[in-house]
Amino acid sequence: MELTALTLNEVADLIARGWVSPVELTEAYLRRIDLLDPQLISFITITADLALEQARAAQEEIGRGVYRGPLHGIPLAIKDLFETAGVRTTAGSKQLVQHVPVDDSAVVARLRAAGAIMLGKLNMHEWAMSVTTINPHWGTCRNPWDLNRIAGGSSGGSGAALAAELCSGALGSDTGGSIRVPASFCGVVGLKPTFGRVSTRGVLPLSWNLDHAGPMARRVQDVAIMQQIIAGYDPADPYSIDAPVGDYPDLRAGVRGWRVALALDGFFSASKQPDPEVIAAVRAAAQVFEQLGAQVTEIALDGTQTATRATLNMIVTDSAAYHAERLAQQPDDFGADVLESLQRGAKLAGTEYVLARRTQTTFRRQIEQLFDDYEILLTPTTPVAAPPVDEPESSQSRRPMLVSYTAPFNLAGTPALSLPCGFTGDNLPIGLQIVARPWAEATVLQAGYAYEQATSWHDRRPSF
């Protein structure tokens, strides 16, 4: 097997033993990026020189016995929303083509300190403002499972680069589903942590009140390893919350005796329903949890449609506030869909925003109380598998449908994991979403790991 196909955890073990050098691993990924990324456009910026320099430093340190832990010498790629010292950070926009930050974002600094290597900056939906990564400035990111389909977004580059084995792990951000949707469409694993768990200092904002930074990788264990490094209180981020961090890589708890809620309905109006293939795959996943000793109860979740609308109203208004100056001065520098969203946000009344916030507060309490009765909640991550680039599901007006299962948990602020739970007849990945109470990242990771160990969806690889 090629080095690049190994999981983060596998290759970290080989690096720790000195059997693989960070330099050869980095070179292997850079070669693969050169070879394959022109078709995918998962990267906006490839930082080959920096990566090799970091790899040599890691190799030298490890060689003299200074091993920093499981991210030491591991090549990662970073969504281009995270500021990186000395490396252009575009947010997928052409407006920031000259933006070279002085400082690293808080999480990038933590990854660097852990010895990780940065291969480059990943493609994304412009300003993170939708879930397709159809990007008019940097090119549309393609799905490795079918190049005619979207990779999802806004962290589309993260999902595609992982699925195509162009990096060991990636950073994403999630405001309405932007980690989980591309994880679902690309057949990888993504964690949206609890709101306030991971610092968003130095992450270009979409919505201050809903933005979550989080890890993505090919396996649950890999996501847990990254989460351990990036989690934790940051007094310099006013949205960061001081709560004890768990031991995330210890995933062996199992789900025996857990009470598991399964929610499939209530997320959609009558005019649009999820794909039956998706529903069947998630039902089958719930049966796996039963076989693992959990007790599964199918429930109807109230208020999710209102929650999704509130989330989308907050996103467009928060972003219109942030972009007010650009919107007034250079509106045409935005892509058409982003401009339309921003203009909608600029027009939204304060009183409507108040009602969205009110929905947030009451829905959050409702979800917290749900977890008085259940350890975890299972839902599909997305109602359909990755739609074609040119089909209606990818059009601006249909995109909110894609976040129907994910956006409510941005509003609630709960941790939510997406991982593969099957494939459509067209060989497209289907995502399972696992949600738990606030701060229970360990719970969703343990549940995801138990499911992953019991299944083998992760063995399938895209061939393109």
Next chain:
Amino acid sequence: MELTALTLNEVADLIARGWVSPVELTEAYLRRIDLLDPQLISFITITADLALEQARAAQEEIGRGVYRGPLHGIPLAIKDLFETAGVRTTAGSKQLVQHVPVDDSAVVARLRAAGAIMLGKLNMHEWAMSVTTINPHWGTCRNPWDLNRIAGGSSGGSGAALAAELCSGALGSDTGGSIRVPASFCGVVGLKPTFGRVSTRGVLPLSWNLDHAGPMARRVQDVAIMQQIIAGYDPADPYSIDAPVGDYPDLRAGVRGWRVALALDGFFSASKQPDPEVIAAVRAAAQVFEQLGAQVTEIALDGTQTATRATLNMIVTDSAAYHAERLAQQPDDFGADVLESLQRGAKLAGTEYVLARRTQTTFRRQIEQLFDDYEILLTPTTPVAAPPVDEPESSQSRRPMLVSYTAPFNLAGTPALSLPCGFTGDNLPIGLQIVARPWAEATVLQAGYAYEQATSWHDRRPSF
């Protein structure tokens, strides 16, 4: 001394010993209300029959040895914003003249369960939407220290009734200063607890995101006794937060060795300054803290003017969202000043609301960090003593000035106590505000008690 002049704590002791009966105490207060309140208009509704029934029940229970604690048999009065089962609740508006709630608000239920007696429902600024209690529907509440002056607001009835010795304690609510401003103007004690500490279930809202329910009384000990009863998590209030409740009536910690910040400047633009008499009184109060063994440092507090503007923008918009239907259908049922505020709120852009919320988040973090260096912060409660009813300070356009010291701590959500710290040359009370970190109600109460024990401002009584 008359029974009605005793403090809550004093009379509770006499009731516990069986030396005073709740019935005679209640009758004494009802007589005094009948005699004096026509001049003050501190009550909207007097519930004499209910009070006497509750008093007889308390007397009977205590007589057979069932003593519920220090509020058993104590006559309180309730701001008319708190819903009371079977008793009209008007919010100071004529729109609710027929509103007789089925259930008690959460805090009223707690007070009832503790054996307290309800004398009636207190006057307030219409819908709590300003700080004067100049009320076009129920009459202007007068200040017992000078009947030509306002009592403050919106809990003006609470302040005036306490100063005039018409009840032992009162409930108020505070969204921009509505407990502390009347406490300051009327020479009594008022506590705005931490946001989320006291349930607001069944409290008619002014601003969901800034409303705080809290106790008012003539002495710090009395406020602490009430706070002990009303504090605590309420899962049915989505704004309630589950945090451990302290032992508030244990006030003897003293302030020796405490680091005390004193902030006088930064709250005003150059065009308006606080009254030098107020500043002198607060400086003298700070010296008392030094004599008690604290180390006082004068600081400049940044961001308070922006914080006050954000608070007022959130209040008008939150209330415009809540009143949307009334505003559309019966605008003329609102008083002129309230209607003007609501119309301003209805016009505020969502993006402006977003910036106010952003200010809230950053200012809250700033204030939390201030309390890394200090146990408490001292400021004036109000920049002037109670203005005349007909003078510019009481006019709609000048009222925001009155909350310059208080509103920032609604935005920050920190506990803040107001208590008397002197008198102007016109014999009007001056209020000292004591602020501490979130959840540190015990700290502000201990500091207030230490100051109160060292001074005798509370011995002065209004004569009218």
